[in-house]
Amino acid sequence: MNSDKIYTFEEAFEASLPYFGGDELAARVWVNKYAMKDSFGNIYEKSPSDMHWRIANEIARIEEKYENPMTAKQVFDLLDHFRYIIPAGSPMTGIGNEYQIASLSNCFVVGLDGDADSYGAIMRIDEEQVQLMKRRGGVGHDLSHIRPKGSPVNNSALTSTGLVPFMERYSNSTREVAQDGRRGALMLSVSIKHPDSEAFIDAKMTEGRVTGANVSVKIDDAFMEAAVNGQPYVQKFPIDSEAPKCTREIDASKLWGKIVHNAWKSAEPGVLFWDTIIRESIPDCYSDLGFRTVSTNPCGEIPLCPYDSCRLLSINLYSYVVNPFTKEARFDYELFKSHVAAAQRIMDDIVDLELEKIEKIMEKINADPQSEEVRGAEYHLWEKIQRKSGMGRRTGVGITAEGDMLAALGYTYGTQEATDFSVGIHKTLALAAYRSSVNMARERGAFEVFDAGREANNPFINRIKEADPQLYDDMVKYGRRNIACLTIAPTGTTSLMTQTTSGIEPVFMPVYKRRRKVNPNDTEVHVDFTDEVGDSFEEYIVYHNKFIKWMEVNGIDTKKKYTQEEIDQLVAKSPYYKATANDVDWLMKVRMQGAIQKWVDHSISVTVNLPNDVDETLVNKLYVEAWRSGCKGCTIYRDGSRSGVMVAVEKKDKKNDVKASDSVTPCKHPEVTEVRPQVLDCDVVRFQNNKEKWVAFVGLLNGYPYEIFTGLQDDEEGIVLPKTVTKGKIIKQLDENGKKRYDFQFENKRGYKTTVEGLSEKFNPEYWNYAKLISGVLRYRMPIVHVIKLVGSLQLKSESINTWKNGVERALKKYIVDGTEAKGQKCPNCGHETLVYQEGCLICTSCGASRCG
Known part of the structure; x- marks a missing residue:
């Protein structure tokens, strides 16, 4: 029976604090996420002991149905603390x-048998996904049944739009479902056999796309063999058909290289070694009875058949x-x-x-x-x-x-x-x-x-x-x-x-720093640094709980305030050193x-956590080793490919030391380069505002935005560019009259290089002049977050120019990699700017709310 006694957050927090030995974060996490609540957020448990008795009593009730039942006390003793x-x-x-x-x-997996490629089936999966998420479940489903782009369909569209638009649909549905301080979790997968798998792999590389889903590619042994040995590989649709409607021979090593690059750059896609999963799967021994594995849950640890759960x-x-x-x-x-x-x-x-x-x-x-x-x-x-x-x-x-x-x-x-x-x-x-x-x-x-x-x-x-x-x-x-x-x-x-x-x-990390914003006028706080916008922060050391246990067992004072050198020496003596x-x-x-x-x-x-400076060769090696070692899947996270808030405790290099905010891992900015190189790498970022199609060419120096060209695409004064182009080179040279000219060069699917000449002349002069202004501040390394604020503050009367402002802001947000954008990322549950990246999820260190992706 549920108690009618309602507790305030403060009452439950204070009661839970001694339970966790004074660990405030653990107490907040329990009260916010796990204490029994009703739909209005009223709290009905005062401490984890109440929760454990609730669970133990229910388990014991079920046990009574069977032989040799466990008692509630036996279950409670297993759960307690x-x-x-x-x-x-x-x-x-x-x-x-x-x-x-x-x-x-x-977690759940959904998926329809039969003609699952119809609009009705696709919409039904969307509805089922939302219905499960509102009950707190994470959902996975596979898109390999959707026909590839350009395939004929029996409706007014005439041809299929392919996978990516439906990835967006399912992603957006996920973001619409709230789950008590977090968003729903979604895993989308596709077979590497599918002719649209390359578009699937690239979908999340564009800022703002498919943000509500994790994505993984189902890779078979034949593809891995072809990729490793430089052999061709045949994709087909339907993917398991003996008489497919379409086939496509591809360079397996080239597509594998794209998977590796994207994972290196953004930690996605994950890879699922599908033949290993199916070969090892016990439920697939019953595949003809409905237990055929089709996808995994959002974190990948449960491969499931449709409508099974765990x-x-x-x-x-x-x-x-x-x-x-x-x-x-x-x-x-x-x-x-x-x-x-x-x-x-x-x-x-x-x-x-x-x-x-x-x-x-x-x-x-x-x-x-x-x-x-x-x-x-x-x-x-x-x-x-x-x-x-x-x-x-x-x-x-x-x-x-x-x-x-x-x-x-x-x-x-x-x-x-x-x-x-x-x-x-x-x-x-x-x-x-x-x-x-x-x-x-x-x-x-x-x-x-x-x-x-x-x-x-x-x-x-x-x-x-x-x-x-x-x-x-x-x-x-x-x-x-x-x-x-x-x-x-x-x-x-x-x-x-x-x-x-x-x-x-x-x-x-056995020892790390946390930072919290403080009022500099408060006499009780110590201001360790002030960031670029004048906010003051206090820095404090946090010890991993079992590191403290090691200190206690070895007679080391856990109350002393240690210097950096002393902390380094302690870690070096501990079993956590180099581990x-x-x-x-x-x-x-x-x-x-x-x-x-x-x-x-x-x-x-x-x-697999990797430092920021590793190259793609290592990622390739790790993925191949994971396949050969018998892993069912593998995920890598390169430091900096997503931003986090915990900071390693290490000696500071004064030369490269930078100020940082509460949610920043400090990093060194690239050196200012006053003379523009003749050739820059370039990202192509597409976006849409007020039904107008826009494109931004972002020139990169050492991976950092150096200049930007923006404007309408596919109009008389704009630029015509194949939709598949996402990268290239911006080349600066002089024309026959000695005037500067910027050309954009890209490689098409067949490997031929194509050049768009006179890039700056392709756009409206007004857009071009403002783009030059923004490029100027980029070259002198104004932090991206402040460049975005500068763009937003421009006082422009023209509605079309205001549309341009939105486009530039969206294009530049892709490059906020030094963590400073977290000053604007607030926990959706408690409103604090205290998000920690952990295992693919952002976890609030104030209240414990989390969201993945």
Whole structure:
């Protein structure tokens, strides 16, 4: 039963603060994201203990339906203080919450069989995506069924527009759905076999496009072989047809190079090694019964069939280390195995609780005042999800605190020794979880379509057979309760509450700085610096929780205010030295992921963090190694390709030191170059205002905007440019009269270079003169954010020129890479400018709200 007692934020925060040992961020995260609330935001729990009892009582209620039930106290002891078992966000907020009608599933995949390329089918997927997001779920779906651009269609359009317009549609729908302080999460995927896959890969490279979705490419082994060996590759549509309507031979290595470049530049697209996913997938043994995997959830750790969903839970690995950070440290395997068995059992109970939630959702839909026609589509969606969830009873048991576990045992993350130990832990987890699922099959019955014969040749099942023949024999005899059991998801804000490293990742930084804006007239604050616009900031040191534990165990004063040199010395002595996200050997990290993947039946969400100055060759090497190592997917993040707010604690180079705002990672500006090089790299940025098509040519020096040419395109006074052109060169030279001339040169699809001569003459002189003004301030390295403000402040009477202002602002926003734009990025939940980039998501350090993408 829910309590009627309502607490204020302050009451819940103050009660939670001692629970988390004074960790303000953890307390805020819990109150804002996980305390039970109604639809009006009223808070009904005072501390995490209330939440854990709520969950424990509901799990115990389900347990009573079966043999050998766990008690509420037994479940509570596993959950308390986030020590052992941590349900993911949707189960944590939804279990036992009678005030909100929402699913307990973290992720869904949707997709229609048959003629899914029709407008009706495409619109239905859009509707289903929105309906799921409003219930708090993340959604993934595949676009490989949409016919390529230029294909004939049986409507007034005559030919298909291809994938990209529908990417925009689905992205925009995602951004429209609010989920309690965050936006919905969407994964769009497409097969590399699809003739429009190149357009899909390029779609997010244009500023402002497809901002509401993560994108990943499904890559098969044949493409990888062709890319690595410089061979041609044939794309076709339909992608799996023996008699395709169209085929296209491409240079695989060239398209692969584009994937690598875009990932290097923007951290997307991610890659999904689809043949590995399907080959290893146990549910695909039942593909003809509706379990054919088509896409993944937004973070990539759960490949799913249409209308299946998954609930997630993680086990805190650090808590099984006895005598952490000492020479006597050891891992308690027996306790771990018993808790894994309980976690798998709790996950199965949560499937029952989800089926109850779906019943309530369907009851609400039937009671809604809309017409049957409107209600019918949503009701049918949940009928399909209910059916698939009940058939397979899929679960998602995972882990968190891998990095802290290794450090506490004296291993250095990223070494072969650490990797070998981790693989052993995940093998132990897999065997214990599957043993639990088999035991539940004996007590509760196997999942509906279990057939040992179908699974006989599955590589994952055969690894279990080899490791534990008795377990395999029992599974053949009794079946298994769950079609698939395991995953490793990002643990984001939940790791803030466990106060550990996140998921399988190493520590981000054992010591880092945070900055907060302060009133310089306040006598209680210390102003460390003032930024370009006069705002004052205080800087303070934050220690990773388990780094403090290491200090305590080793008798190091945790209250002392250390100098920078002393901090460096402390880190160097600790087991976190050379084991941070930016320190670990990148090849070893993907090999570690591939080795652990052998014991995870779903997938692993992991990011390879790279410094800003790495080249694309390394990204290529990492992706190829990930494929060869058996990874199911891979994501890289190069520092600076997206902005964040945590700043590494390191010695300052006074020569290159710059002032920064609360959300800035300091970086060195390029040197001012007064003499313009003859040739500059150029980005082409297209945009539209008031139904007018515009184009901007942005000349780049060392990747930084140096000049800009803008104007209308495709009109008599403008410029005609192929729509596929996104890059080229701006060449400065003198004409026959000695007058400066700027030409734009680009390469077409066949590799021929084409030049647009006299670029400056192609635009209206008024646009050109203002563009020269903006180019002047760009060349002297005025920060982009201030250039944008300058453009916006121009007092221009002409409506067309004001349209031009909007276009320039939008074009230049693409290049805000030094973090200063975060001064304008406020948390949608609490309004503070305190966003931290973590695992593909922006997380507010004030209130814990998050959004991905």
